[in-house]
Amino acid sequence: MQLRAAALLALIVPLALAASHDAVAGERPILTVRPIHAEQQSWTDTIPAAGWVAAWGEASIATEIGDYRVDDLLVDVGDSVTKGQVVARLADDQLKAAVAAGVAAVDSAHAALELARSDARRAEMLGSSGGQSKRELEAAGVNERIAAANATAAEAELSARRLRLDKATLRAPDDGVVSARPAVLGAVVPAGSELYRLLRRNRVEWRAEVPADAAARIERGMTATLVEGDRGMAIGMVRLVAPTLNAGSGRATVYVDLPATGEIRPGSYFAGGIETGRRDVPTLPDSALLLRDGGSFVFAVAPDGTVTRRAVVTGARRGGRVEIVSGLDAETAVAESGVAFLFDGAAVTIAATEVTP
Numbered sequence: 001m002q003l004r005a006a007a008l009l010a011l012i013v014p015l016a017l018a019a020s021h022d023a024v025a026g027e028r029p030i031l032t033v034r035p036i037h038a039e040q041q042s043w044t045d046t047i048p049a050a051g052w053v054a055a056w057g058e059a060s061i062a063t064e065i066g067d068y069r070v071d072d073l074l075v076d077v078g079d080s081v082t083k084g085q086v087v088a089r090l091a092d093d094q095l096k097a098a099v100a101a102g103v104a105a106v107d108s109a110h111a112a113l114e115l116a117r118s119d120a121r122r123a124e125m126l127g128s129s130g131g132q133s134k135r136e137l138e139a140a141g142v143n144e145r146i147a148a149a150n151a152t153a154a155e156a157e158l159s160a161r162r163l164r165l166d167k168a169t170l171r172a173p174d175d176g177v178v179s180a181r182p183a184v185l186g187a188v189v190p191a192g193s194e195l196y197r198l199l200r201r202n203r204v205e206w207r208a209e210v211p212a213d214a215a216a217r218i219e220r221g222m223t224a225t226l227v228e229g230d231r232g233m234a235i236g237m238v239r240l241v242a243p244t245l246n247a248g249s250g251r252a253t254v255y256v257d258l259p260a261t262g263e264i265r266p267g268s269y270f271a272g273g274i275e276t277g278r279r280d281v282p283t284l285p286d287s288a289l290l291l292r293d294g295g296s297f298v299f300a301v302a303p304d305g306t307v308t309r310r311a312v313v314t315g316a317r318r319g320g321r322v323e324i325v326s327g328l329d330a331e332t333a334v335a336e337s338g339v340a341f342l343f344d345g346a347a348v349t350i351a352a353t354e355v356t357p
Contacts (some may be wrong), residue, residue: 031341032349035301035333038282038324043316046225046273047218049208049254053268056203056257059174061087064167066191068092070183073195077181081172081198088183088195092168099165102158109151116140116147176200177262204266206236206256210274215241215252217276224256226270233270234258282330283321287337289314298327298334299342301350307335309344 068090075087123140176198183195206226210218218241226233236256245252254274258264289312290297296314299307312327328334335342342348 029305029347029349031338031346032351033299033301033307033335033338033342034351036284036288036336037333038284038328038330039321040280041283041321042278043281043283043318043323044275045277045279046275047210047214048271048273049210049224050271051206051208051253051269053204053206053258053264053266053270055179055199055266056205057200058179059172059176059198059200060194061170061172061196061198062192062194063090063170063189064191065090065164066193067188068094068168069188070185070195073181073183073185075178075181075196077178079178080202081176081178083172083174085172086169087172087178088170090168090170090189092165095161095165095168098161099158102154102161106151106154106158109147109154113144113147113151116144120144170195172198174198174200175202177202179266199266202260202262204258204260204264205239206258206270206272208254208256208272208274209246209249209251210254212245212250212252215254218254218274222274222276224254224272224274226258226264226272228270233272234261234264238274281315281323282328283323284328284334285336286317286320286322288334288339289322290339290342296322297339299339301333301335301348305347305350307342307344307346307348309342310334 070088071091072089073087074089075081075085081087120140120143123137178196179199180197181195182197183189183193189195206224208224218238220238220240222238224236224238226236236258239255239257242253242255256274264270284298288298290299290309296312297309298312300310301307310327310332313325315323315325317323335348
């Protein structure tokens with residue numbers, strides 16, 4: 001009895017397997033797919049970077065003379081100024097009076113010099129005729145030189161007083177935008193008091209930090225992009241790479257010049273990247289990739305309408321496309337979409353045009 005059952009089972013199993021095979025072979029397609037090939041695209045290699053925006057250079061507008069009252073403040077924070085523009089004035093009544101006294105002193109010194117020269121000429125004439133002693137002649141010459149020195153000293157003192165008067169008018173040392181105004185109208189300020197701080201030429205820079213091993217690939221003149229959300233905020237150019245690493249983070253700082261548009265302010269923090277070159281890479285759309293068990297797969301479409309799952313190694317992702325590093329050649333067509341519904345050996349309908357899965 002047992003021998004008959006075993007023989008019967010041996011006969012039934014092959015028949016069942018054959019029927020199952022015929023059923024699969026005659027299975028209707030489970031999906032309509034559009035076959036595509038990996039597309040070669042030119043992608044830019046980018047080193048990720050992040051950092052703060054800072055002023056390219058600042059200038060301080062401060063007093064050079066002390067103990068004078070701030071009489072007028074002509075600009076405010078945010079105002080644009082040009083080099084040499086008057087931005088503030090100190091009370092200059094005392095300085096003007098000192099200049100007037102200096103002018104009078106110069107006139108007096110010149111008058112004394114003219115008198116001394118006249119005396120010297122007279123002594124020289126009398127000395128040649130014996131009417132003036134040698135000592136008197138020498139004294140007249142000495143008096144003339146003293147008067148000349150006094151006149152020179154008076155002129156120098158007048159120049160100094162005029163210079164102090166000129167310093168009561170404060171001017172911008174460079175083109176730029178006023179970033180701070182600590183000055184208070186009416187305050188009596190000592191020498192060296194800062195009245196304004198200036199963002200020179202309205203220039204800012206991005207001090208971006210990059211991994212230390214990537215710094216060697218960055219060169220002056222490379223393009224950098226600051227990103228805000230999903231859009232590029234600004235395009236800059238690498239000015240220099242710091243010769244030392246940040247002691248705290250171990251990363252390198254890259255100084256990127258940004259356009260002087262006024263849209264990006266010092267103190268802002270941005271992420272972005274620095275472009276180091278371009279390369280041609282094979283890519284597929286995201287929809288052609290199946291992510292499963294920690295790996296990436298595509299489904300190769302055969303002319304007979306079946307698909308085969310293939311493992312691929314992916315690289316960068318950009319704009320809805322994925323770089324295919326290995327695992328797929330240029331001649332192999334793969335399913336463009338619907339890969340979540342496919343399995344190895346599945347029958348599909350091949351579409352001539354793009355379809356929605």
